[in-house]
Amino acid sequence: MLQFEIDRFQILEVTENKIRAIVGWPSEGQLDYDPNEEIQEIVWNIQRLENIDDALEILEMASSEGFFDSDKLILSIDELWHLTSWERERFDNAIQDLLEIRVDMVDDGRKTDYFFVHF
Incomplete structure (x- = not known):
């Protein structure tokens, strides 16, 4: 929130x-x-989201870096992924959960x- x-x-x-x-x-x-x-x-x-901790970590990172316009992430998924050090599967699972909240x-x-x- x-x-x-x-x-x-x-x-x-x-x-x-x-x-x-x-x-x-x-x-x-x-x-x-x-x-x-x-x-x-x-x-x-x-x-019941399996990757909620990772999803919230992405949300916090994107928010603190100013990558939001209201409720919209202003980076592409690939741009956001490149800002993490995660394997793509972990990142994709976290994004899927984030978008389901x-x-x-x-x-x-x-x-x-x-x-x-x-x-």
Whole structure:
């Protein structure tokens, strides 16, 4: 969620298969900014991904290097691979898992959209 520039994260519920939380965003200079309105309920139905640690390592590296435009990686897969020292199979497995992560947005009790990363 840090990739989406949140500044608040409140966990509402944690189960073996799900994390439900509220996230919030900082003011972007709005005159009428209300931190109670700049929030979003989210639900992550945790996928059982075999390479999640590697996927998150790639995400953290790409984020810290500024290789994102919002939720889009601005490098090609090959360019990103060349920045790692990994064998191609390990990298490809991590990218596959990274692209499968979905965190649902919930409005009025209904899933309305989701956060994800893509190329």
